[in-house]
Amino acid sequence: MITVELAQLLDRATANSEDxxxxxxxxxxxxxxxxVTGYLLFVLKLGRLFMANRAPYDLRTVLRVYNLLQIVYNGTLFMLAIYVIFVVRPYDLNCITVLPQDSPFKTVERVLSYAYYINKYFDLLDxxxxxxxxxxKQISTLHLLHHMYMPITGYCVIRFSGYGGxxxxxxxxxxxxxxxMYSYYYISSQIPPARRRFWWKEYITLLQMLQFVIVFAHTIWTQMQPKCEVPKELTYMSLFAATALFLMFANFYTHAYILAKTKKKQLND
Incomplete structure (x- = not known):
């Protein structure tokens, strides 16, 4: 029902314009x-001033609900996207271009792309x-850059390239x-801090790094297609973003896990 209503909204929004x-x-x-500016002001200044003389809020119930909603939201979009890509198959995976306005699957493409984009704003709640x-201490440079990058890039891609592609x-x-990731957050929230030890926590970071490797490889493959009409600017941006994010996550992984384990081992010896 929600998908149908969103599709109708999208159709009404574009009915009188080719834009x-x-x-x-x-x-x-x-x-x-x-x-994004308000987000940074709150996170770096105003929020800290607000909390200066206050005890930390107990948000366990809020976080459980939020994590569950994120699991359902992201999981639903993932399954729908997989169905469209591999069952409906409106794209050539060697060269994925934005569907034309008269495509019968254009509304579906808009729904999925726009729903994904909007969720990048809800991610700021983290x-x-x-x-x-x-x-x-959880607010690292990587954390801030990643959360800023997603809505800004999402807007730029939609505005100048189109939905999907x-x-x-x-x-x-x-x-x-x-x-x-949100499944991990939800499960860990159900366990007392003293017993909160998950062997798979560090592998989430490795999974994040793997996604950037796949994006980089797919973009290179797309560039190798002689008749592909994917804008070169988009592929260059994709390569730069995948490389930069991979390096930042690799740096985080090195310090948070490899060096931390080495230091712990040295202290125990």
Whole structure:
């Protein structure tokens, strides 16, 4: 029902125009600019001032609900995207271009792409919750850059390239990673901190790194197709983003797990 209603909204929004971008948060750069700026102000300054003389909020129930909603949301989009890509098959996987406006699957493409984009704003709540719990050590440079990058890039891709297209692969991989990640958060929230030891925590970071390798490889493969009409600017951006994010996550993994294990072993010897 929700998908049908969203599809009807999208059809109404584009019925009188060939411009496919006339949707909330995808029309102008001002909404994403104001939201991301407000996010940074709250996380880095205002939120900390607000919490300065307050005890950390107990958000366990809120986080459980939030994590469950994220699992369902990302999981639903992932399964729908897999169905469209491999069952409906409107794309050539060697060269995934944005579907034309008269394609019978255009509304589906818009629904999935827009729903994915909107969730990047809800992801910002991760950091808001961290501030309200006064767990400031969790707010790393990587954390902030990643959360800023996703809505800004999402807007730019939709605004200048269109819904869907080449970055569908990156989106599908990201949906799967988020299902795993929020499942971990939910399960860990059900266990007392003293017993909260999961062997698979570090593998979530490795999974995130793997997605960037796949995105990089798929983009290179796309560039090798002689008649592919994917915009070169989009492939260059994809290569740069995949490389930069891989290096940042690799740096985090090295310090959080490899060096930390080495230091712990040295202390125990």
């Amino acid at each position: 496919p971008f006339q949707l909330p948060l995808a029309v102008s750069p001002w909404p994403v600019t104001l939201i 950091t808001i919750f961290i501030v309200l719990r006064k767990s400031y 080449h970055l569908i692969v990156a989106g599908v991989l990201n949906l799967f990673v988020h299902v795993v």
